[in-house]
Amino acid sequence: MHKPVPNNSLKAACSTCNLRKLCLPVSLSNIEMARLDDLITRKGVYRHGSILYRSGDKFQALYAIRTGFFKTQILNEDGREQVTGFQMAGEIIGMDGISSDAHTCDAVALEDSEVCEIPFSRLEDLGRELPPLQRHLHRILSREIVRDQNIMLLLGSMRAEERLATFLLNLSQRFAVRGYSPTSFQLRMTRHEIGSYLGLKLETVSRALSHLQESKLINVRNRSLEILCLSGLQACMGKRTR
Amino acid sequence: MHKPVPNNSLKAACSTCNLRKLCLPVSLSNIEMARLDDLITRKGVYRHGSILYRSGDKFQALYAIRTGFFKTQILNEDGREQVTGFQMAGEIIGMDGISSDAHTCDAVALEDSEVCEIPFSRLEDLGRELPPLQRHLHRILSREIVRDQNIMLLLGSMRAEERLATFLLNLSQRFAVRGYSPTSFQLRMTRHEIGSYLGLKLETVSRALSHLQESKLINVRNRSLEILCLSGLQACMGKRTR
DNA sequence: CTTATAGCTTGATATATATCAAAATTAACA
DNA sequence: TGTTAATTTTGATATATATCAAGCTATAAG
Numbered sequence: 290m291h292k293p294v295p296n297n298s299l300k301a302a303c304s305t306c307n308l309r310k311l312c313l314p315v316s317l318s319n320i321e322m323a324r325l326d327d328l329i330t331r332k333g334v335y336r337h338g339s340i341l342y343r344s345g346d347k348f349q350a351l352y353a354i355r356t357g358f359f360k361t362q363i364l365n366e367d368g369r370e371q372v373t374g375f376q377m378a379g380e381i382i383g384m385d386g387i388s389s390d391a392h393t394c395d396a397v398a399l400e401d402s403e404v405c406e407i408p409f410s411r412l413e414d415l416g417r418e419l420p421p422l423q424r425h426l427h428r429i430l431s432r433e434i435v436r437d438q439n440i441m442l443l444l445g446s447m448r449a450e451e452r453l454a455t456f457l458l459n460l461s462q463r464f465a466v467r468g469y470s471p472t473s474f475q476l477r478m479t480r481h482e483i484g485s486y487l488g489l490k491l492e493t494v495s496r497a498l499s500h501l502q503e504s505k506l507i508n509v510r511n512r513s514l515e516i517l518c519l520s521g522l523q524a525c526m527g528k529r530t531r
Numbered sequence: 532m533h534k535p536v537p538n539n540s541l542k543a544a545c546s547t548c549n550l551r552k553l554c555l556p557v558s559l560s561n562i563e564m565a566r567l568d569d570l571i572t573r574k575g576v577y578r579h580g581s582i583l584y585r586s587g588d589k590f591q592a593l594y595a596i597r598t599g600f601f602k603t604q605i606l607n608e609d610g611r612e613q614v615t616g617f618q619m620a621g622e623i624i625g626m627d628g629i630s631s632d633a634h635t636c637d638a639v640a641l642e643d644s645e646v647c648e649i650p651f652s653r654l655e656d657l658g659r660e661l662p663p664l665q666r667h668l669h670r671i672l673s674r675e676i677v678r679d680q681n682i683m684l685l686l687g688s689m690r691a692e693e694r695l696a697t698f699l700l701n702l703s704q705r706f707a708v709r710g711y712s713p714t715s716f717q718l719r720m721t722r723h724e725i726g727s728y729l730g731l732k733l734e735t736v737s738r739a740l741s742h743l744q745e746s747k748l749i750n751v752r753n754r755s756l757e758i759l760c761l762s763g764l765q766a767c768m769g770k771r772t773r
Numbered sequence: 774c775t776t777a778t779a780g781c782t783t784g785a786t787a788t789a790t791a792t793c794a795a796a797a798t799t800a801a802c803a
Numbered sequence: 804t805g806t807t808a809a810t811t812t813t814g815a816t817a818t819a820t821a822t823c824a825a826g827c828t829a830t831a832a833g
Contacts, residue, residue, distance in 0.1 A: 363680055363681070363683075363684055365684060365769075366769060367769045369684065369688045369689075370688070371680075371683055371684040371687045371688055373680045373683055373684075384672075384673055384676055385673060385676055385677050385680065386673070387669050387670060387672070387673035388670045388671075388673035388674040388676075388677055389677075393677050393680070394680065413662070413665060413666065413669065416659075416665070417658075417659045417660075417662065417665065418659075420655070420659065423655060423658070423659065423665075424655065426669075427629050427655065427668075427672070428629055428630045429630075430626075430629070430669070430672040430673065430676070431626055431627060431628070431629035431630035431672065432630040433676050434626055434627050434630075434672070434675050434676055434679060435627050435630055435631075435635050437676060437679035437680060437683065438605055438613075438615045438627065438635070438636065438679060439605070440683055441613055441615055441679065441682055441683060441686060442605055442607060442611065442613040442615075444683060444686035444687050444730060445613045445686050445727065445728075445729075445730035446611045446612070446613055446727075446730065447611075448819075448820090449819075449820070479779090479780065479781090480780075480781065480782095481780080485687065485688075486687075487687075488686060488687035488688065489820075489821090490820075490821055490822080491780085491781080492781090492782080492783085492820090492821075492822080492823095493819090493820060493821075495781060495782055495783080496782080496783080496820090498782095499782075499783085511780090511781080511828085511829070527607075527608060527609045690789070690790090691789075691790070721809090721810065721811090722810075722811065722812095723810080731790075731791090732790075732791055732792080733810085733811080734790090734791075734792080734793095734811090734812080734813085735789090735790060735791075737811060737812055737813080738790095738812085738813080740812095741812075741813085753798085753799070753810090753811080774833100775832100775833085776831100776832085776833080777830100777831085777832075777833090778829100778830080778831075778832090779828100779829085779830075779831085780827100780828080780829075780830085781826105781827080781828070781829090782825100782826085782827075782828095783824100783825090783826090783827100784823100784824085784825085784826105785822100785823085785824085786821100786822080786823080786824105787820105787821080787822070787823090788819100788820090788821070788822085789818105789819095789820085789821085790817105790818090790819085790820095791816100791817080791818070791819085792815100792816080792817070792818085793814100793815085793816080793817090794813100794814085794815085794816105795812100795813090795814090796811105796812085796813085796814105797810100797811080797812075797813100798809100798810080798811070798812085799808105799809080799810070799811085800807100800808085800809070800810080801806100801807085801808075801809080802805100802806085802807080802808090803804100803805090803806085803807095
C-alpha cells in the first residue's frame with residue numbers, strides 16, 4: 290500500500306513557481322527571493338498512499354504542496370480517527386508540529402504528489418531578516434486556526450446534508466482559485482474519508498450525496514462530481530431545522 | 532448586560548508576573564525582558580459579560596489573560612453559534628485575527644477578568660530581534676492549531692458522555708497546572724455554552740452530567756463540580772460503542 | 774483476461790441525541 | 804428583600820444518523 294518515498298531532491302525555485310501567488314503571496318526582491326529558493330528543496334514524488342509525515346515524527350519542516358492531494362488525520366489512543374483536512378496544490382502543511390517539535394497528525398498522499406520542503410528553523414531565521422516573509426508565516430498559521438474553527442462550527446452545529454454541501458462548496462472554491470472548473474471535479478477521497486472529515490459514517494455520506502443528486506443540485510458518479518446549482522448548494526448549506 | 536470597558540491602563544510587567552511560566556516560558560535577559568514589558572499594557576477589568584473583541588473588529592493585538600475566564604465563539608450568517616474555546620489565566624487569545632487583520636470570533640468575559648494587551652506588529656518587530664520570543668510565538672500559534680484539531684476529533688467521533696468527560700478532564704488538568712484543585716472547581720459557563728462547545732444541546736449536557744453523577748464519577752451541583760474518580764472519567768473518555 | 778478486493782449504494786432497523794414541555798432552582802436586579 | 808428572569812433538571816416523544824446487511828461496481832492484482 291505505502292510505496293517507498295524516493296530520496297532524490299532538487300532545488301526548488303519559488304521565484305519561477307506558478308503557485309507562488311497561492312503559496313507565498315509576498316513581495317520580495319530578487320535577492321531576497323533567491324535566499325528563499327536557497328532554503329527550499331523540492332522532494333521527489335510521493336506515490337498515492339504514501340506518507341509525508343506521521344504523528345510522532347520529529348518536526349523539522351513545513352511542506353508546500355506543488356502537485357497532488359493530501360489528507361491529514363489524527364488517531365487517538367483507542368483507534369479513533371479524524372481526518373482534519375484535505376490539502377491541495379499551493380497549500381502548506383505540517384504546522385501542527387511546531388508546538389511540540391513533533392508532528393501530531395499523519396499526512397497521506399491521496400494521489401501521486403510533489404512537495405517542497407521548507408526547513409522550519411531556517412525559515413524562522415530568514416523571517417527575522419525579511420519582515421514580509423515573517424508576516425506571511427504568521428498569516429498562514431492563523432489561517433489554519435480560522436479554518437479549523439470553521440470546521441468546529443460545521444461539526445458542532447450542522448446536519449449531514451449541510452456539512453456535505455459546505456464541503457463541496459469549499460472544494461469548488463479552492464479548485465476555482467487554482468484555475469480549475471468550480472463545478473466539475475474529481476473527488477480524491479473515499480466516502481469513508483469524507484465521512485471522517487465531516488463526522489459522519491460513510492453510508493450517511495453516500496445517502497446525502499444521493500439526496501443532493503435527487504434534488505438536482507449535483508451529479509455524482511463514483512468520484513466524479515458535478516455541481517449543477519451553486520446557489521442551491523449554498524442555500525442548502527445554510528439550512529437549519531428550525 | 533455588557534458593561535462598558537474601562538479605559539484605564541497601566542504598564543504590565545512580565546518580568547514580575549507570576550503567570551510568566553505559563554504565558555511566556557522563554558528565557559530572556561533582563562534587558563530583553565524590559566523591552567517586552569515596554570510593549571505590553573495591562574488593561575482594566577473586563578466585567579462579566581463584556582466583550583474583549585468582536586468578530587469583524589480590526590486586529591491589532593493579542594491578549595494574555597491575567598485573571599478571569601473567557602469564551603470565544605463564532606457566529607455564522609444564519610445565526611448558528613459555536614463556542615470555540617474557554618480560556619483562563621495564562622492563556623493567549625486573539626490569534627484568529629492575524630490572517631485577515633480582523634477578528635473572526637467574539638471573546639466574551641465569563642467572569643470579571645483582566646488582560647494584558649500585546650500589540651501584534653510590535654511583537655513581530657521584537658520577535659525579529661529576540662529569536663526565543665519569535666519561536667515562542669510560533670509555538671503558541673501551533674498549539675492552538677493542535678488544540679482545535681483535537682476538538683475536531685471530539686466533535687467528529689465521540690458520543691455525548693465521552694465529550695463531556697474529555698471536557699471536564701481538560702478543565703481539571705488546566706486548573707491543576709495553575710495550582711488549583713484538579714478535582715474540585717467551579718464551572719464558569721452555562722450548560723448552553725458547554726453544549727455549544729461540545730456540539731450538544733443543553734439538555735443533553737445536563738443529562739450526561741447527571742449520568743456521570745449516578746455513575747459516581749463526579750458530583751455536580753449547579754456550577755460546582757467535583758471529580759470523584761479521575762481514572763474513571765479517563766476510561767469514560769475512551770469508551771467506544773463498538 | 775479473470776479474479777479478488779475495496780469501495781459504494783440502498784434498505785431495514787436500532788439508537789443516541791434533539792425537541793418539546795413543565796417544574797424547580799438559582800441568580801440578577803430593582 | 805421581594806420579584807423577575809435565567810438557568811437547570813427531568814420526562815415524553817420525535818428524528819437524524821448509526822448500524823447491520825446485502826448486492827453492486829470499480830479498481831487492482833495475478
